[in-house]
Amino acid sequence: xxxxxxxxxxxxxxxxxxxxxxxxxxxxxxxxxxxxxxxxxxxxxxxxxxxxxxxxxxxxxxxxxxxxxxxxxxxxxxxxxxxxxxxxxxxxxxxxxxxxxxxxxxxxxxxxxxxxxxxxxxxxxxxxxxxxxxxxxxxxxxxxxxxxxx
Amino acid sequence: xxxxxxxxxxxxxxxxxxxxxxxxxxxxxxxxxxxxxxxxxxxxxxxxxxxxxxxxxxxxxxxxxxxxxxxxxxxxxxxxxxxxxxxxxxxxxxxxxxxxxxxxxxxxxxxxxxxxxxxxxxxxxxxxxxxxxxxxxxxxxxxxxxxxxx
Numbered sequence: 001x002x003x004x005x006x007x008x009x010x011x012x013x014x015x016x017x018x019x020x021x022x023x024x025x026x027x028x029x030x031x032x033x034x035x036x037x038x039x040x041x042x043x044x045x046x047x048x049x050x051x052x053x054x055x056x057x058x059x060x061x062x063x064x065x066x067x068x069x070x071x072x073x074x075x076x077x078x079x080x081x082x083x084x085x086x087x088x089x090x091x092x093x094x095x096x097x098x099x100x101x102x103x104x105x106x107x108x109x110x111x112x113x114x115x116x117x118x119x120x121x122x123x124x125x126x127x128x129x130x131x132x133x134x135x136x137x138x139x140x141x142x143x144x145x146x147x148x149x150x
Numbered sequence: 151x152x153x154x155x156x157x158x159x160x161x162x163x164x165x166x167x168x169x170x171x172x173x174x175x176x177x178x179x180x181x182x183x184x185x186x187x188x189x190x191x192x193x194x195x196x197x198x199x200x201x202x203x204x205x206x207x208x209x210x211x212x213x214x215x216x217x218x219x220x221x222x223x224x225x226x227x228x229x230x231x232x233x234x235x236x237x238x239x240x241x242x243x244x245x246x247x248x249x250x251x252x253x254x255x256x257x258x259x260x261x262x263x264x265x266x267x268x269x270x271x272x273x274x275x276x277x278x279x280x281x282x283x284x285x286x287x288x289x290x291x292x293x294x295x296x297x298x299x300x
Binding site: 058061081139 | 181184185186187188189190201202208209210211213214217218221229230231232233234235236237238239240241269289294
């Protein structure tokens with residue numbers, strides 16, 4: 001059962017969980033080779049000498065995996081998950097091969113649009129945690145969500 | 151020739167260009183299948199009925215391609231490109247198959263660290279434009295950059 005949330009159904013304080021995803025080393029290196037080819041994302045030995053002190057996932061990989069978890073979660077805004085942008089994003093600690101990532105989405109603000117009566121803006125905080133329940137990524141996003149038109 | 155920029159070499163107002171990348175439809179769909187499986191990123195026909203009115207790249211795909219362009223650009227901070235986070239990010243217009251993306255990085259602020267004398271924080275604005283020179287993504291990132299230790 002996947003319930004669709006129109007703009008009008010979303011309220012400040014609502015929270016949505018997600019499934020979880022286990023990251024393997026091959027995936028870390030594959031994403032890095034395609035999009036972020038730096039030693040600390042590609043080679044465990046070279047990574048020891050860097051600020052990360054060991055292989056770590058690209059922050060953009062964490063963001064991409066987080067998106068996958070949200071798309072497959074119970075958070076189903078009408079019109080899809082369409083981001084106009086982010087207010088902020090933090091990567092407080094590295095994501096490592098073997099980490100299990102899960103996401104929580106919390107509604108922070110809902111704002112109707114004057115110029116576009118068929119949609120509204122919904123501000124959400126998206127927190128990605130590892131298996132120790134440590135935050136590895138937090139961002140605040142502004143989503144465009146369809147209003148219910150009978 | 152790839153010059154390395156230590157923290158001490160970076161100054162407010164410095165700008166760095168990048169090479170450019172042409173996005174093809176297969177890459178849009180492949181990234182979407184892996185990380186953002188929504189109709190407007192996967193299927194041109196289904197995308198016509200959505201807010202995007204046609205196939206568009208995931209914003210996270212744009213961010214990932216931007217990272218690739220930066221890593222391969224002349225902007226080579228000492229210690230690599232290590233982001234602590236972003237202050238903001240906007241996706242003002244969709245990225246379409248066939249678009250040619252290029253990136254500009256501008257130094258906005260440099261700040262030494264009291265607690266970590268071996269590194270500093272460098273705030274940069276990263277702007278991604280398409281072949282019409284339209285902005286498709288703008289973000290402000292906080293990077294950790296090594297100081298020069300003789």
